[in-house]
Amino acid sequence: xxxxxxxxxxxxxxxxxxxxARLGAxxxxxxxxLLALQDxxxxxxxxxxxxTGTTRERWETTERTITRxxxxxxxxxxxxxxxxxxxxxxxxxxxxxxVELTERLRGESVHVSDGQQGLPASLDGPPRLSESFTLERxxxxxxxxxxxxxxxVVTADAVWSALPARIDLLAAELGRTRSxxxxxxxxxxxxxxxxxxxxxxxxxxxxxxQVVTDPLAFWRPAAGSSAPGGGRPDTTRYDRAAxxxxxxxxxxxxxxxxxxxxxxxxxxxxxxxxxxxxxxxEARAARGEVxxxxxxxxxxxxxxxxxxxxxxxxTAAEYxxxxxxxxxxxxxxxxxxxAEDELMRARESLTAVTAPLAVRAELRxxxxxxxAKVARLGAAEDPLLIERYDAxxxxxxxxxxxxxxxxxxxxxxxxxxxEVLSGPRDARGSQW
Numbered sequence: 001x002x003x004x005x006x007x008x009x010x011x012x013x014x015x016x017x018x019x020x021a022r023l024g025a026x027x028x029x030x031x032x033x034l035l036a037l038q039d040x041x042x043x044x045x046x047x048x049x050x051x052t053g054t055t056r057e058r059w060e061t062t063e064r065t066i067t068r069x070x071x072x073x074x075x076x077x078x079x080x081x082x083x084x085x086x087x088x089x090x091x092x093x094x095x096x097x098x099v100e101l102t103e104r105l106r107g108e109s110v111h112v113s114d115g116q117q118g119l120p121a122s123l124d125g126p127p128r129l130s131e132s133f134t135l136e137r138x139x140x141x142x143x144x145x146x147x148x149x150x151x152x153v154v155t156a157d158a159v160w161s162a163l164p165a166r167i168d169l170l171a172a173e174l175g176r177t178r179s180x181x182x183x184x185x186x187x188x189x190x191x192x193x194x195x196x197x198x199x200x201x202x203x204x205x206x207x208x209x210q211v212v213t214d215p216l217a218f219w220r221p222a223a224g225s226s227a228p229g230g231g232r233p234d235t236t237r238y239d240r241a242a243x244x245x246x247x248x249x250x251x252x253x254x255x256x257x258x259x260x261x262x263x264x265x266x267x268x269x270x271x272x273x274x275x276x277x278x279x280x281x282e283a284r285a286a287r288g289e290v291x292x293x294x295x296x297x298x299x300x301x302x303x304x305x306x307x308x309x310x311x312x313x314x315t316a317a318e319y320x321x322x323x324x325x326x327x328x329x330x331x332x333x334x335x336x337x338x339a340e341d342e343l344m345r346a347r348e349s350l351t352a353v354t355a356p357l358a359v360r361a362e363l364r365x366x367x368x369x370x371x372a373k374v375a376r377l378g379a380a381e382d383p384l385l386i387e388r389y390d391a392x393x394x395x396x397x398x399x400x401x402x403x404x405x406x407x408x409x410x411x412x413x414x415x416x417x418x419e420v421l422s423g424p425r426d427a428r429g430s431q432w
Contacts, residue, residue: 011102013093019105020080020087026139027080033146034073037066042157053214055156062152065145072112072142079110079135108132147228152216154229159215162233167208170242174200177249184255184325191326193251196244203241258329262320265332269313272339277305279346287353294356295400302349306342309335359403364396367410374417382420388413 011019037043046059083104090097103109113130133141178197181187188194211218221231258265283302290299312335319328371389374380392409395401 009102010095010098011105012098016087016093016098016101016105020083023080023083023105023135023139027076030073030076030139030142030146033150034069037146037150037153040153040157042153042160045160046153046156049213051213053217055214055216058152058216059156062149065149069142069145069149072138072145075110075112076135076138076142079104079138083135104135106134106136108134108137110135110138112138151228151230155219155231156215158229159211159218159233163211163215163218163235163238164208166235166238167204167211170238170245171201171204171208173249174204174245177245177252180256181248181252184252184259185323186252186255186326193248193326196248200241200244200248203237207237207241255325255329258332259323259325262325262328262332265336266313266317266320269316269332269335269339272343273306273309273313276339276343276346279343279350280305283346283350283353286350286357290353290356293399293401294360295402299356300349300352302353303345309338309342356403360396360401360406363403363406363410367392367396367413370410370414370417374421377421379417379420384416385413385420388416 046055046062051059083101086097086101086104087093093101110133111130112133174197178201181191181194181197185191186194186197188198218234219231220234280302287299287302312331316328316331316335319325319331367389371380374382374385379385388409392406392413395406395409
């Protein structure tokens with residue numbers, strides 16, 4: 001071949017030997033990488049899979065790229081062997097030999113052609129029928145194409161290694177949950193959880209099919225990473241299905257719990273409603289007593305027994321007899337809350353109705369307490385105190401009792417007692 005002059009200074013023997021050694025090491029590393037790529041499990045899976053979408057497009061490009069890689073590698077191997085053969089001619093190469101070695105090692109001495117498909121000037125460049133490279137630039141190009149090819153293979157393999165197995169495990173859990181749901185009457189069209197199970201089943205089936213045929217659509221690249229396979233599988237749809245199944249599973253477990261303890265819960269419900277009935281009956285009786293014994297007092301009305309709750313309780317018992325656990329579960333939950341509310345209202349009603357009697361009892365207690373105090377201090381025979389005590393007592397122990405008037409009478413007795421005990425007749429100087 002004609003030599004027009006080497007690019008840059010002519011290498012000496014040691015420089016040429018070092019360059020050859022470095023390029024030889026690159027050759028070994030590239031060969032090992034290409035063979036590893038050839039045997040990569042992800043590559044074999046991609047070759048045998050029926051691909052769709054993004055993965056199909058990128059794998060078709062990657063297959064062409066891998067073919068070019070081997071073409072480049074063969075050309076690199078041939079060029080490197082030529083240089084080695086040239087160097088081996090003389091132990092001590094002459095000036096002409098060194099010029100040619102420099103041209104081969106540094107110049108665009110490698111020519112690659114592909115008459116059928118053409119070779120790209122870069123990964124995204126237009127095809128060319130032939131290219132000329134320096135050995136170092138050809139190494140750089142092979143590394144570039146290898147990284148792009150490996151990224152597709154590693155990414156697809158990572159998705160296939162992660163998602164289908166997880167989807168299969170979730171599908172198995174879904175099957176167990178569906179069997180459990182059917183055992184307690186939770187079926188599609190009859191219970192929302194049954195409909196949700198059908199929806200999750202359809203989603204997992206579609207998700208697995210898409211993951212198998214288009215794994216690259218489920219890859220989330222790492223921000224700022226250029227390394228092959230930098231990123232992680234996108235599990236958004238899987239995670240959403242897993243959360244939905246967990247919600248359904250908890251609901252099924254709640255229905256199962258109803259089946260196991262429904263009898264005890266129904267008994268507790270009957271007890272709470274019975275206590276509410278008795279409390280309301282007591283409130284109605286107390287209201288009659290208040291109306292008879294207390295005058296000029298507004299007494300609230302007392303509602304009747306909670307018949308609507310009793311009817312729903314009977315419906316719950318019917319559900320239990322017919323093993324309709326999916327209907328019994330929500331009904332029991334609402335009944336338990338409403339029964340507690342009903343008992344609370346009954347107690348509040350009793351408290352409101354008996355309030356006047358409590359006021360009368362407090363006034364009676366206060367009057368007797370003052371009288372005991374007066375007697376202890378030796379003023380029980382005071383005519384004014386006797387008169388006011390008798391007046392207050394008649395009002396408090398008569399029916400109907402006017403609470404406002406009775407309270408005034410008790411206050412007058414208190415005032416009179418305070419005056420008597422603080423006056424001259426209190427020789428001991430006792431203080432009230």
